[in-house]
Amino acid sequence: MLADMAGRFVREQYPIDTRHEHAAAELGFSRESWAEMAELGLIGALFREENGGFGGTGFDIALMFEEIGRGLVVEPFLANLLGGTALAHGSDSQKEIVEAVIGGETLLAFAHGEPTGRYDLAHVHTTAKPTADGYVLNGNKSVVISGDSADFLVVSALIEGDQPNEEDVTLFLVPADQDGVHRRGYPTIDGYRAAEIALKDVVVPADAMIGAKGQGLSIVHDVVARGTLAVCAEALGAIDAAIDLTLEYLKTRKQFGVPIGKFQALQHRMADMMTEREQIRSGVINAAGHLDATAGERDWHISALKNLVGRSGRMIAEESIQMHGGIGMTWEYAVGHYAKRIVMIDHLFGDVDYHLERIIKLGKAA
Amino acid sequence: MDLNYTAEELAFQQEVRAFMEEKLPKRLADKVKHHKRLTKEDMVEWHAILNSAGYLTGHWPKAFGGLEWNAIERTIFDEEMTAANGPRQVPFGLNMLAPVLMAFGSPEQQQYYLPRIADGQDFWCQGYSEPGAGSDLASLKMTAQRDGDHYVLNGQKTWTTLGQYANKIFCLVRTNKEGKPQEGISFILVDMDTPGVEVRPIILLEGTHEVNEVWFTDVRVPVENLVGEENKGWTYAKYLLVHERSGIAGVGAAMAGLSYLREIAQDQQKDGKPLLEDPFFAARLSEIEIDLAAMRTTNLRITQADNDGAPPGPETSMLKVKGTVLRQSINDLTRRALGPYAMPFVSEALDAGYNEEPIGPDYANPIAGDYFNHRKTSIYGGSNEVQRNIISKMMMGL
Numbered sequence A: 001m002l003a004d005m006a007g008r009f010v011r012e013q014y015p016i017d018t019r020h021e022h023a024a025a026e027l028g029f030s031r032e033s034w035a036e037m038a039e040l041g042l043i044g045a046l047f048r049e050e051n052g053g054f055g056g057t058g059f060d061i062a063l064m065f066e067e068i069g070r071g072l073v074v075e076p077f078l079a080n081l082l083g084g085t086a087l088a089h090g091s092d093s094q095k096e097i098v099e100a101v102i103g104g105e106t107l108l109a110f111a112h113g114e115p116t117g118r119y120d121l122a123h124v125h126t127t128a129k130p131t132a133d134g135y136v137l138n139g140n141k142s143v144v145i146s147g148d149s150a151d152f153l154v155v156s157a158l159i160e161g162d163q164p165n166e167e168d169v170t171l172f173l174v175p176a177d178q179d180g181v182h183r184r185g186y187p188t189i190d191g192y193r194a195a196e197i198a199l200k201d202v203v204v205p206a207d208a209m210i211g212a213k214g215q216g217l218s219i220v221h222d223v224v225a226r227g228t229l230a231v232c233a234e235a236l237g238a239i240d241a242a243i244d245l246t247l248e249y250l251k252t253r254k255q256f257g258v259p260i261g262k263f264q265a266l267q268h269r270m271a272d273m274m275t276e277r278e279q280i281r282s283g284v285i286n287a288a289g290h291l292d293a294t295a296g297e298r299d300w301h302i303s304a305l306k307n308l309v310g311r312s313g314r315m316i317a318e319e320s321i322q323m324h325g326g327i328g329m330t331w332e333y334a335v336g337h338y339a340k341r342i343v344m345i346d347h348l349f350g351d352v353d354y355h356l357e358r359i360i361k362l363g364k365a366a
Numbered sequence B: 001m002d003l004n005y006t007a008e009e010l011a012f013q014q015e016v017r018a019f020m021e022e023k024l025p026k027r028l029a030d031k032v033k034h035h036k037r038l039t040k041e042d043m044v045e046w047h048a049i050l051n052s053a054g055y056l057t058g059h060w061p062k063a064f065g066g067l068e069w070n071a072i073e074r075t076i077f078d079e080e081m082t083a084a085n086g087p088r089q090v091p092f093g094l095n096m097l098a099p100v101l102m103a104f105g106s107p108e109q110q111q112y113y114l115p116r117i118a119d120g121q122d123f124w125c126q127g128y129s130e131p132g133a134g135s136d137l138a139s140l141k142m143t144a145q146r147d148g149d150h151y152v153l154n155g156q157k158t159w160t161t162l163g164q165y166a167n168k169i170f171c172l173v174r175t176n177k178e179g180k181p182q183e184g185i186s187f188i189l190v191d192m193d194t195p196g197v198e199v200r201p202i203i204l205l206e207g208t209h210e211v212n213e214v215w216f217t218d219v220r221v222p223v224e225n226l227v228g229e230e231n232k233g234w235t236y237a238k239y240l241l242v243h244e245r246s247g248i249a250g251v252g253a254a255m256a257g258l259s260y261l262r263e264i265a266q267d268q269q270k271d272g273k274p275l276l277e278d279p280f281f282a283a284r285l286s287e288i289e290i291d292l293a294a295m296r297t298t299n300l301r302i303t304q305a306d307n308d309g310a311p312p313g314p315e316t317s318m319l320k321v322k323g324t325v326l327r328q329s330i331n332d333l334t335r336r337a338l339g340p341y342a343m344p345f346v347s348e349a350l351d352a353g354y355n356e357e358p359i360g361p362d363y364a365n366p367i368a369g370d371y372f373n374h375r376k377t378s379i380y381g382g383s384n385e386v387q388r389n390i391i392s393k394m395m396m397g398l
């Protein structure tokens, strides 16, 4: 199975030092590694057969991202899952790009969020003014994951007006080297890359539109649901790794003449961490199983999962550091890097409070 | 208890406030407020400014050149200084070594070292922890062997905060391997430029260099650098732990952090309104305010007991646990307040002289790193687990 292959790849070829090397490279990841992963079919596992992939169900995505989390893989799986999912709603020629993504040749990024939009998916001010044979895009996109290395950007924009309007959001495919696309790439605190992107009079042809006019937000919801499931599964993998390291440390670190794991104060907290991990695993299963259900059902389970990961993930990340003592605070030791990823996932696609509020709005579990 | 400050205390508060307004360089206050990195020069400069008014050593006894502030005055000073975004004093010489020298040092040591702490000639660091001796500090292994009128030191200290800046280190060392581990420890002062001392950086998880390993290979230290008696070092170190309760709660820092968080939440937008008005966020912020209001009084009650001469007890441990958890929760909520802009992290932007446009709001860059960095506060200075053990042992009678 592909997830097993991903697991083996991470275990055998992706030790944490390699990960740091990739992260520190100019691109923020390794092109060679990405090609190998493509070769193994790991990118294809994220997409349905009709789009050239060999997976694409909730469980395919979750299993793959769990391994990605275990290895803290910095290669741009998330950005390409997002971009590819959007393009799968597009024309035949746009779907062909998904195949190039699966082959590892083409890189995508999902340029949707805007500077003061926080997590609000409908907060789009970017405009796409119709011209005789296409559109002219203007606006600013913020914290675009892997935005600096992408070949193409999926950009959301308004055609009719310039104030957020759910019915007016439309997606466009924009070559990243197009005139007027200004990208400023930077590292994130947890070792990944993102970019601020300014669009200034960017001219695109009419067939750059993805899906239909005004269909953008419903595609965005599909993209974000998949992305949210993915990062939650990634958090689960990172949590697994953090718990393994901590458990091992409790058994080997001695103070007061005994392994610190003999102290019941720590045992109970470890027990809580392990229990919460199982809760998160169940949340991932619930969300994966409802990924292709009705939008209401899907979103309830996705938000439930993201809230759970935000709350319990933070607890597990903090406790993993705490129970290591000083060593957990260092760059050289891996647990801090897992903790950073777990906590920063709270800042992708809505945090604990965003999803709590959404759950309240959605009402009872469907 | 009386919650109001006396007239003298209020006058002192005004005095400190005026001092901060006049003497605290804006450059330093900006760095502190915006969580930028302080250089050694910044720390030294600020110490000199505080020292010019006697504030640096305000808590020292008059006999040693201090102003003999009581715990309330210290609290007032701490709150005013942090509210004005004054850099926190480097505590190692000032608050950790000095009280030990005053209580147990020789007159020569007191006369030589204390003025040098005050005027900044010496920058001290603390050499207690070792790789194998953290919470169980008494198991430390670094040895000091008598050889004529020297001790010869061999071993390793670790987690040495600001060791890269220090010219002196005070160490707990093993002078006797027989008997109870606590009874073979001595307290010794070491010049960092003695041959055989080597400092190696440890980088923290968010990329900063503030702690170090310090290695000692046949380091010869004159016997007059021993503090007090040989094999009594544990008693001196413990003395410090119980007597150092002022400031441990970090109330001033929590208040400053909270007001910064409010400022950020006023600027951050959620659904077109300030985040501060969002009921979810407001609920979390209010819970912190509730805890802090109580904490401020808990801190005053405990430090006032100190003034009244009550023996220090496990209450100090309560201040440490609650104080660190509270400040960590402020760091956590500040991180959350930023939304997606908590993610970008440009390390160079934390140093002075970085002139590029900020990514997102200008306050965003250091916040997540700060949240991770402050996980240290529940680990060092006696971990929160160790503090809870003290509370259990001393208060529960189980």
Ligand SMILES: Cc1cc2nc3c(=O)[nH]c(=O)nc-3n(C[C@H](O)[C@H](O)[C@H](O)COP(=O)(O)OP(=O)(O)OC[C@H]3O[C@@H](n4cnc5c(N)ncnc54)[C@H](O)[C@@H]3O)c2cc1C
Pocket (backbone or CB within 6 Å): A253, A255, A256, A260, A263, A265, A266, A322, A323, A324, A325, A326, A327, A329, B125, B126, B127, B128, B129, B131, B133, B134, B135, B136, B158, B159, B160, B161, B162, B211, B376, B379, B380, B381, B382, B383, B384, B385, B386, B389
């Ligand atoms: C940023 C930073 C700066 C520091 N600066 C200095 C410095 O300047 N000078 C210096 O000497 N030291 C310094 N320290 C060291 C600090 O004091 C130690 O990290 C601390 O004492 C904990 O020791 P340890 O790291 O070895 O953890 P350990 O003692 O190995 O503890 C690991 C875990 O076990 C828990 N534990 C241990 N014993 C018990 C018990 N009996 N019951 C329940 N739980 C227990 C701990 O609480 C912790 O969660 C610093 C540490 C950090 C992180």
